[in-house]
Amino acid sequence: MPAAAPSAAEACFQPLISGAPAAAFVEAMSRLGPFGPTPALVAGVSGGPHSLALALLLADWVASCGGRLLAGIVDHGLRPDSGAEAAQVAGWLAARGIPARIMALNLPPGLAVQARAREGRLQALLHLARDHGAGWVALGQHRGDQAETVLLRALAGSGRDGLAGMARGRSAGDALLIRPVLDCSPAALEAVVAAAGLAPVRDPSNSNPRFTRARLRVALADPDGEGPATEALAAAAAAFARRRxxxxxxxxxxxAEAAWVSEAGFARLDLPRFGQDVVARAALAALVRAIGGATYAPAPAGVAGLLGRGAGSLGGAILGRDGLLMREEAALAPACRARDGVTWDGRFRLSGQPPPGLLVGALGSAAAGLPRPGWLPAAVAPTLPAFFAADDGALVAVPSLSYPSAESCPGVRLRFAPRGGAVG
Known part of the structure; x- marks a missing residue:
């Protein structure tokens, strides 16, 4: 039986990735799986050539496997015409059978605007994935982006993990972030979009020399992403990624051997078995990040110092000499409105729709008046998430203690889901 003819996107994609077979994109997706029989994905689409190419390629891929794709278009609001551009991109996608949602961030101008825009965009895409039952968020970073990232991190003094660049896949709470075209050159992706007859949106900030990444892009002098410098940096990132x-x-x-992590947001370490070698330092960094509710692990020097002392505080977490690693009470986030999908303190994700008029925050001093189960250290109890009445601050429920009963706030769950992803 003859093979099916490739789609226009696949046909264009085939010859442009050096040494890659015809099914390059399908092969890249297979390395990121398994996806199951009917995968649901969200693709971040800015309207630029690389994210547009990703959407076109993913549309073919989900059609071949019975999945579904939703494009997430984030309007940062940083340029007067950004809203009109987002609507135009949504129209392009709709004409090709790709549903899209536009999400407005309305970021204020100011310091670190690009970093704030990236983080806001990522959170918007993750929320979209959760709302639509998608288990994966696909991003369109390519080989040139990887080269620039490695250079940026080298200039910032990053260690081995940082020099591994962007991961092809990583956990991000309720969804997995994947980068299916990370090995692809920008020229190949541009050609996919050209073959589809689209003229992509060009963000002028990508060439603005006030931004470090734009200056590095000029220094590399490799707009096609196929030059020796880009190849060398991508190869270095791959080598560091294997070590990572x-x-x-x-x-x-x-x-698994020397620690126990509780769903109540603390951990117990067997310090003698845990050790003090490079693996122990990396393991403690991962645990501190999760228990402290941070996006990134603390600096290696701080982790080594904490491990050497055997006790102390770091990154919003406190390590006791008995091996108890818990959230630092003084660093807890303030209470916030309880609603589906909110993450409190960078650690606990609320799912389900709680009754109106509730806040979620730290149990605090109210812990003193509640019965405490044997598995829960007394010092940890005030750091537990609890529901309070917004009008008078009265304690309503503490799900992890089944207070006032196991049926309190039915259909609502507070799950330990660290902002930076799973431990390890």
Missing amino acids: LHLRRAVAARI
């Missing part, structure tokens, strides 16, 4: 993967496997094994 090896270390993460060792970290997972060490945590």
